[in-house]
Amino acid sequence: MCNRYHYSGRDISRIVERLRVYPIAQEPTDIWPSKPAPVLLQRHDHHAAIEMMPWGIQPDWQRSLLLFARFETAAIKQSFRMAYRMRRCLVLATGFWETRYFESPDQPMVIAGIYDSWYEGRDTPSHGFTMLSAPATPAVQPYNDRMPLILPEEAWQTWLDPISTLEQLAPLMRPWQGELVTKDQPTLSPPRPIEKPDPTEQLELQW
DSSP: OOSOEEEOOTTHHHHHHHHTOOOOOOOOEEEOTTSEEEEEEEOTTSOEEEEEEEBOBOOTTOSSOBOEEETTTTTTSTTTHHHHHHOEEEEEESEEEESEEEEOSSSOEEEEEEEEEEOTTSSSOEEEEEEEEEEOOTTTTTTOSEEEOBOOGGGHHHHHOTTOOHHHHGGGOSOOOSOOEEOOOOOOOOOOOOOOOOTTSOOOOOO
């Protein structure tokens, strides 16, 4: 699976308009594991908000960051099932790397994600998100049999809504049906080694 994706904010206006969220200023950047990235979540007051959150979650019994959860098993697997039911988010991206760089020409690349917190033996919790993965499209299959689960625009609100039932979420769990194209990759910073998120960085989230 990919371990880097790109976010430019290019299509953020469409997301802001559709979901009525306040945009954040964010320079074009590459996102790698443990780096804070913009995700969109819905708070308990039913208002959507964009938050910066590190990529990767690490339950207490895991020794490494979990970057992806298979959509086929996320609802039942111990590491993800509670977050899948209660703490879903939308990961905002422009494109991702899987040997080559891929973008969606049809709509903003909005990826299904879940977020969680863990303590690592400390009093201060760490927070992070992981992406859901799906079988690869024909364009990606030569490089990997899995890819991030891109959600069509009509599914964004259902995925984000914390009161959506498992029955309502199930139809969203399907491989991307749209087109993916390869482009020249943005020339930004190279990937960095995976680092654990800093537990002292606090996020004002409602759990």
